[in-house]
Amino acid sequence: MHIAYPSELEAHWLEIARAETHGTSPRDILHRMLPDIVRLADRFTTARPPDAAPGAAPYLRDTRSCAAYSLFFAPQTYARLSHVLAELPPFPETAHPLRVLDLGAGTGAATWTLLDHLGSRPVALSAWDHSRPALRCLHDLFSALRRARWPDATLRTTPAPLGDFAASTEKFDVILLHYVLNELPAEFRRSLLSRAARSLTPNGRLILCEPLRHDAGDYMRGLRAHAIEELGLHPLAPCPHALACPLDGPCHDVRTWKLSQALQILNSVLHRDLRHLAYALLVLTPNAPPASDTLRARVVGSPSHAKGHTVCPACCSDGQIHRLQLLHRDFDTAGRKDLRHLERGQVLRLASLTPLGDPSLFRAIPAT
Numbered sequence: 161m162h163i164a165y166p167s168e169l170e171a172h173w174l175e176i177a178r179a180e181t182h183g184t185s186p187r188d189i190l191h192r193m194l195p196d197i198v199r200l201a202d203r204f205t206t207a208r209p210p211d212a213a214p215g216a217a218p219y220l221r222d223t224r225s226c227a228a229y230s231l232f233f234a235p236q237t238y239a240r241l242s243h244v245l246a247e248l249p250p251f252p253e254t255a256h257p258l259r260v261l262d263l264g265a266g267t268g269a270a271t272w273t274l275l276d277h278l279g280s281r282p283v284a285l286s287a288w289d290h291s292r293p294a295l296r297c298l299h300d301l302f303s304a305l306r307r308a309r310w311p312d313a314t315l316r317t318t319p320a321p322l323g324d325f326a327a328s329t330e331k332f333d334v335i336l337l338h339y340v341l342n343e344l345p346a347e348f349r350r351s352l353l354s355r356a357a358r359s360l361t362p363n364g365r366l367i368l369c370e371p372l373r374h375d376a377g378d379y380m381r382g383l384r385a386h387a388i389e390e391l392g393l394h395p396l397a398p399c400p401h402a403l404a405c406p407l408d409g410p411c412h413d414v415r416t417w418k419l420s421q422a423l424q425i426l427n428s429v430l431h432r433d434l435r436h437l438a439y440a441l442l443v444l445t446p447n448a449p450p451a452s453d454t455l456r457a458r459v460v461g462s463p464s465h466a467k468g469h470t471v472c473p474a475c476c477s478d479g480q481i482h483r484l485q486l487l488h489r490d491f492d493t494a495g496r497k498d499l500r501h502l503e504r505g506q507v508l509r510l511a512s513l514t515p516l517g518d519p520s521l522f523r524a525i526p527a528t
């Protein structure tokens with residue numbers, strides 16, 4: 161699945177950057193933005209500061225840094241979160257507009273992805289961040305594009321630190337925490353997760369997505385266990401089960417994607433390795449999802465292809481990692497093509513799993 165970053169979103173940020181830089185062509189504008197983009201891109205990789213205190217000064221400190229952030233990161237966010245959302249069952253019907261809370265919303269990259277995913281559905285959106293410039297940019301983009309893209313959405317912004325977010329009587333159908341937890345101290349992550357969980361409606365969804373940071377330890381594993389065992393939540397993704405995570409290392413997706421036009425121009429100078437999106441996700445809900453006849457298995461390693469079959473390691477509904485043998489003859493033409501491009505994190509929907517002679521190998525038949 162290759163979702164293109166909407167040109168209207170990119171054009172909006174290019175226009176903001178044009179006003180900031182007085183550049184002429186897109187190439188010229190992007191060239192002038194490069195120092196700001198490099199500073200931010202390094203801040204999240206090679207020059208990452210130690211975990212910020214919850215009250216630390218925002219790095220999205222002005223309009224220019226917001227445009228730099230959005231030109232470089234928002235297309236990646238759009239592709240990444242589109243993958244996550246595509247895997248979830250449809251959002252439950254509600255008698256009122258879907259109440260969405262984006263915690264650490266920044267300039268709204270995750271929000272716009274969710275709004276586009278929801279299509280014309282009425283949404284009451286709340287965006288929370290301690291960066292006032294980011295929320296101002298988010299508000300401006302919403303005002304500029306709402307009529308054409310999300311005519312039935314409303315927006316409320318809260319410029320405040322996440323430490324001020326308290327579980328209250330106000331409930332949300334969706335709470336997003338996209339690329340935020342990793343910036344917070346470990347003990348604060350857990351308390352924020354608990355407060356967010358208490359603010360969900362019974363069928364609500366808490367959507368967490370985090371960068372794959374080998375230096376940060378496997379904090380998502382700890383948060384998952386806390387959410388299931390202590391907060392009583394159920395995982396909707398990535399796990400096809402609620403048992404202990406069977407993986408040795410951090411659970412994550414690695415997906416290929418299509419760079420936006422501006423990002424192609426930027427990266428012809430920056431030369432960052434942007435070919436893959438590597439991220440960890442966790443989607444939780446208070447009410448157990450209904451049982452289904454279809455088995456789910458999640459690809460958790462590289463597949464190997466041989467004549468007539470593909471073998472891939474997958475996390476399965478029984479809470480174990482099995483090697484699945486997928487016979488090409490069980491798939492239609494489109495399915496066989498998909499198999500050739502199977503990526504880590506993809507979900508296979510299966511009719512049955514049958515053990516083969518080798519105890520770790522299972523024959524997997526796709527659901528029709």
Ligand SMILES: C[S@@+](CC[C@H](N)C(=O)[O-])C[C@H]1O[C@@H](n2cnc3c(N)ncnc32)[C@H](O)[C@@H]1O
Binds near residue numbers: 214266267294323338
């Ligand atoms: C990497 S950005 C992600 C922004 C947005 N979720 C997205 O996906 O584009 C992290 C955001 O969290 C916000 N943030 C970090 N720590 C915060 C805190 N303690 N209180 C409020 N906002 C915070 C930052 O200002 C920033 O906008």
